[in-house]
Amino acid sequence: MSHNMNLLGHKLRNSNVIGVISIIVILVSVAECRAVQYEAINCRKHIAVLTDFGAVGDGKTSNTKVFNAVIKNLSQYENDGGALLVVPPGKWLTGSFNLTSHFTLFLQKDAVILASQDESEWPSLPVLPSYGRGRDAPAGRFSSLIFGTNLTDVIITGTNGTIDGQGSYWWGKFKKKELTLTRPYMIEIMYSSEIQISNLTLVNSPSWFVHPIYSSNIIIQGLTILAPVDSPNTDGIDPDSCTNTKIQECYIVSGDDCVAVKSGWDEYGIKVGMPTQHLIIRRLTCISPDSAMIALGSEMSGGIKDVRAEDNTAINTESAVRIKTAVGRGAYVKDIFVKGMTLKTMKYVFWMTGAYGSHADSGFDPKALPEITRINYRDITADNVTYAARLDGITNDPFTGICISNVHIKVSAAKKKLQWNCTNIAGVTNNVTPQPCSLLPQKEGQSCSYPKDILPIDNVQLKTCSL
Structure with a gap:
C-alpha cells in the first residue's frame, strides 16, 4: 500500500486525470486489504487457506485427503490460540472429513463445499449407542460430511458460503432400498462442547443436516437450509441428547421436520439416559408440507425437558410443535414452553401422537410408558388451517398438564367439521378459538406459563x- 501512495504522489504532479485513476486504484487496494469481520465464540491466532495445501476448487477434483491433512496439521495449534481454515471461492469436492478442537472452518462468500457421491470417500462408523442400529439399515452408518467427536471449541461459519450435500444420489438409493449403511448427515458433532454453526447456506443433505449429539453449549444461528419438500428424512436441525443449546434466525425448507428434538430410541435411549434439555428455539421460519416446524421425538427415550420456543413462523407446514412418542419409548417430554407462533396454511396447529410406531427392534419394553406433562402454548395466530388439533395420548398413560391460551385459529375452506380431536389428555385453555374439546375446559384468566429466567x-x- 505504501508503494501505491508514492506512485500516487508522482502521478498527481504530472496529470490530474491519472491522479484520479490512481486514487481509484488505492481505494480498491484498501478495500482488498480490509479485514473481514465475523462473530464467533472465540477468535483464532493462526490462519491457513485451503489452496495453500494444493486443494483444487473445480468441482471435479477430490479434496478429501487435503481437508483431512490440513485440519490434522492445524490441530498442533489447539493450545496456541487455535486455528482457522479459510475455504475460498470455488467448488471444493470432498468426502467426509474430521474437525479438531479450538478450530474454525470458515467458508467465504461463493465458496461451496461439494459432497462427493463416491461411497469410498465416506468411512463407516458404528451405530450410535442411544439408537442401537442405523436409521436406514440395521448395520453401521456412513460418517457425516463434516464430523467431529470429543472436541472443545469448534466453529463452522463464514460469509454465507454453501455446503452442498448432493443428496439426490443417496435419496435414490434409500428409496430403492439399496443401502446397507445409514446415509451420511451433513454436519455431526459428538461428545463435544462449545459448538457454533452459523451464517451458512446448507443444501441437499443426504439425510439430516445438522446433528449435534451427546454435546453441550451449542449455538446454531443464521443458517439457510434447503432441500426438496419430497426428499426423505432431510431434517434441518436435530439436537440429540444435548444440553444448553440455542437455535435462532434460521430459515428451513425441508422434506422432514425443520427442527427435530431427540434423545435416543427405545431401550437404547433409555440405557444411555442423556436428555435433551435447556434448549431455546427462536425466530425460526419453516416450510415443510409433510412434517413439523418443531418435533419433540419420536426418539425421545433419554428424555426431553425445558424446551423454549418463541417467535417462530411456519408456512405451508403440516404442524407447528408436535410431540411424537409411543409405548416402549419411556422417559418424558415435559416443561415445554411455546410462545408467539405465526402459522399460515397448516394441517394441524396442535398435534400430539402417542402411537408413533417405528421401533428400533423387537426388544423394546412394552411397560416403558413415556411421561408427557406440562406442555404450554400461548399467543398464537394461525390462518388457513384444516384441523385445530389432534391430541392423542396413550391409554392408561394420558398426556397431562396441557395449557393453551390466547390462540386464534382461522380454518380453511377445506375445514373439517370436528376441529378438536382429543383422547387420553388433560389440561386447560383460555381465550382459544375455535372452541377446544371438552378434555381441555376453559379456565378464565389462565395464562400459560413461560420462563422468565435466562438460559x-x-x-x-x-x-x-x-480475518
Whole structure:
C-alpha cells in the first residue's frame, strides 16, 4: 500500500486525470486489504487457506485427503490460540472429513463445499449407542460430511458460503432400498462442547443436516437450509441428547421436520439416559408440507425437558410443535414452553401422537410408558388451517398438564367439521378459538406459563473477530 501512495504522489504532479485513476486504484487496494469481520465464540491466532495445501476448487477434483491433512496439521495449534481454515471461492469436492478442537472452518462468500457421491470417500462408523442400529439399515452408518467427536471449541461459519450435500444420489438409493449403511448427515458433532454453526447456506443433505449429539453449549444461528419438500428424512436441525443449546434466525425448507428434538430410541435411549434439555428455539421460519416446524421425538427415550420456543413462523407446514412418542419409548417430554407462533396454511396447529410406531427392534419394553406433562402454548395466530388439533395420548398413560391460551385459529375452506380431536389428555385453555374439546375446559384468566429466567447459552457473548 505504501508503494501505491508514492506512485500516487508522482502521478498527481504530472496529470490530474491519472491522479484520479490512481486514487481509484488505492481505494480498491484498501478495500482488498480490509479485514473481514465475523462473530464467533472465540477468535483464532493462526490462519491457513485451503489452496495453500494444493486443494483444487473445480468441482471435479477430490479434496478429501487435503481437508483431512490440513485440519490434522492445524490441530498442533489447539493450545496456541487455535486455528482457522479459510475455504475460498470455488467448488471444493470432498468426502467426509474430521474437525479438531479450538478450530474454525470458515467458508467465504461463493465458496461451496461439494459432497462427493463416491461411497469410498465416506468411512463407516458404528451405530450410535442411544439408537442401537442405523436409521436406514440395521448395520453401521456412513460418517457425516463434516464430523467431529470429543472436541472443545469448534466453529463452522463464514460469509454465507454453501455446503452442498448432493443428496439426490443417496435419496435414490434409500428409496430403492439399496443401502446397507445409514446415509451420511451433513454436519455431526459428538461428545463435544462449545459448538457454533452459523451464517451458512446448507443444501441437499443426504439425510439430516445438522446433528449435534451427546454435546453441550451449542449455538446454531443464521443458517439457510434447503432441500426438496419430497426428499426423505432431510431434517434441518436435530439436537440429540444435548444440553444448553440455542437455535435462532434460521430459515428451513425441508422434506422432514425443520427442527427435530431427540434423545435416543427405545431401550437404547433409555440405557444411555442423556436428555435433551435447556434448549431455546427462536425466530425460526419453516416450510415443510409433510412434517413439523418443531418435533419433540419420536426418539425421545433419554428424555426431553425445558424446551423454549418463541417467535417462530411456519408456512405451508403440516404442524407447528408436535410431540411424537409411543409405548416402549419411556422417559418424558415435559416443561415445554411455546410462545408467539405465526402459522399460515397448516394441517394441524396442535398435534400430539402417542402411537408413533417405528421401533428400533423387537426388544423394546412394552411397560416403558413415556411421561408427557406440562406442555404450554400461548399467543398464537394461525390462518388457513384444516384441523385445530389432534391430541392423542396413550391409554392408561394420558398426556397431562396441557395449557393453551390466547390462540386464534382461522380454518380453511377445506375445514373439517370436528376441529378438536382429543383422547387420553388433560389440561386447560383460555381465550382459544375455535372452541377446544371438552378434555381441555376453559379456565378464565389462565395464562400459560413461560420462563422468565435466562438460559446459560443466552449469556454467551460472541466476540468480533477479524480475518
